[in-house]
Amino acid sequence: MGATEPQWVLMATGRSPTNIAVIKYWGKRDEALILPVNDSISVTLDPDHLSATTTVAASPSFPSDRMWLNGKEIALSGGRFQSCLREIRKRARDVEDEKKGIKIKKEDWEKLHVHIASYNNFPTAAGLASSAAGLACLVFTLGKLMNVNEDYGELSSIARQGSGSACRSIYGGFVKWCMGKNDDGSDSMAVQLVDESHWDDLVIIIAVVSSKQKETSSTSGMRDTVETSPLLQYRAQTVVPSRILKMEDAIKNRDFESFARLTCADSNQFHAVCLDTSPPIFYMNDTSHRIISLVEKWNHSEGTPQGCLHI
Numbered sequence: 001m002g003a004t005e006p007q008w009v010l011m012a013t014g015r016s017p018t019n020i021a022v023i024k025y026w027g028k029r030d031e032a033l034i035l036p037v038n039d040s041i042s043v044t045l046d047p048d049h050l051s052a053t054t055t056v057a058a059s060p061s062f063p064s065d066r067m068w069l070n071g072k073e074i075a076l077s078g079g080r081f082q083s084c085l086r087e088i089r090k091r092a093r094d095v096e097d098e099k100k101g102i103k104i105k106k107e108d109w110e111k112l113h114v115h116i117a118s119y120n121n122f123p124t125a126a127g128l129a130s131s132a133a134g135l136a137c138l139v140f141t142l143g144k145l146m147n148v149n150e151d152y153g154e155l156s157s158i159a160r161q162g163s164g165s166a167c168r169s170i171y172g173g174f175v176k177w178c179m180g181k182n183d184d185g186s187d188s189m190a191v192q193l194v195d196e197s198h199w200d201d202l203v204i205i206i207a208v209v210s211s212k213q214k215e216t217s218s219t220s221g222m223r224d225t226v227e228t229s230p231l232l233q234y235r236a237q238t239v240v241p242s243r244i245l246k247m248e249d250a251i252k253n254r255d256f257e258s259f260a261r262l263t264c265a266d267s268n269q270f271h272a273v274c275l276d277t278s279p280p281i282f283y284m285n286d287t288s289h290r291i292i293s294l295v296e297k298w299n300h301s302e303g304t305p306q307g308c309l310h311i
């Protein structure tokens with residue numbers, strides 16, 4: 001028997017929560033770089049509830065990059081995963097694990113393949129922003145494995161290239177994704193508006209009205225909207241910019257009445273834009289409509305809003 005190279009596996013694990021947009025991202029001005037047509041604002045959930053947990057392993061014995069999602073292998077060939085891997089590999093640094101006797105030079109990361117396993121503790125691709133938690137977690141965990149030293153703004157910009165909404169899950173609390181103006185996307189990244197302690201008596205209830213996979217993914221749905229909806233341009237250019245400013249104020253002042261009004265209005269306009277798409281996109285079902293009616297009745301019977309909705 002000939003001598004064999006000693007093999008090793010280096011691993012890192014991370015967990016990222018999902019986020020729920022209160023001013024929504026819908027529509028891209030650049031599909032490849034994932035650059036949006038408007039700013040958006042979201043609230044990041046507590047990771048104990050809705051989150052993705054991802055383990056990334058690197059080893060010289062892996063012949064290719066592979067990924068498993070919720071226990072099933074999925075293709076890594078899609079541009080979104082490749083962009084994140086490429087951008088993190090570019091920023092990888094030397095890693096040394098004395099206990100295992102592993103020394104990886106930064107240039108070695110280009111040749112080392114990874115295996116990725118991720119689990120969501122909530123329904124995947126059902127409208128609960130699994131891509132946000134999943135891609136943020138992937139970027140964060142790859143960064144940890146490869147010892148990258150980038151700040152959260154830079155990581156959010158990389159996560160954005162995996163899934164737009166993922167750039168906001170890099171931070172806790174309330175987060176704004178600034179759409180940016182540059183063609184190369186260098187100024188399109190998320191910033192934290194306030195951290196998770198700022199509005200700690202705000203309660204978020206997620207009612208899962210269906211855990212089935214959506215018929216139209218966000219990526220293809222928003223592509224159709226950009227191509228066919230005349231209402232989208234009005235929303236992005238006229239409605240959202242002033243709504244963003246009002247929402248920032250409502251969050252800073254913990255003004256629930258304004259927060260609720262803006263959140264409901266933006267959710268309704270998002271669904272209106274989906275209906276304005278050809279063919280129309282329907283993300284709500286009868287149960288969603290009944291919940292909306294109940295919250296509206298509750299808000300009006302109490303005088304000031306007691307609850308708000310994102311669907």
Ligand SMILES: Nc1ncnc2c1ncn2[C@@H]1O[C@H](COP(=O)(O)OP(=O)(O)OP(=O)(O)O)[C@@H](O)[C@H]1O
Pocket residue numbers: 052053069118119120123124125126127128129130131132133134135138165216217218219
């Ligand atoms: N944990 C994960 N790790 C990596 N990728 C994931 C993970 N979870 C989901 N994804 C990717 O995101 C895709 C689902 O994204 P999609 O935007 O269609 O749905 P969603 O994010 O759950 O809903 P929405 O964007 O409407 O809130 C999956 O098909 C998969 O490619």
Ligand SMILES: C[C@@](O)(CCOP(=O)(O)OP(=O)(O)O)CC(=O)O
Pocket residue numbers: 020021023024025026034040129131132162163164165166218219220
């Ligand atoms: C309705 C939304 O949740 C849409 C999210 O879309 P994605 O971020 O999933 O889309 P891609 O960038 O194509 O991956 C609104 C939002 O989160 O702002």
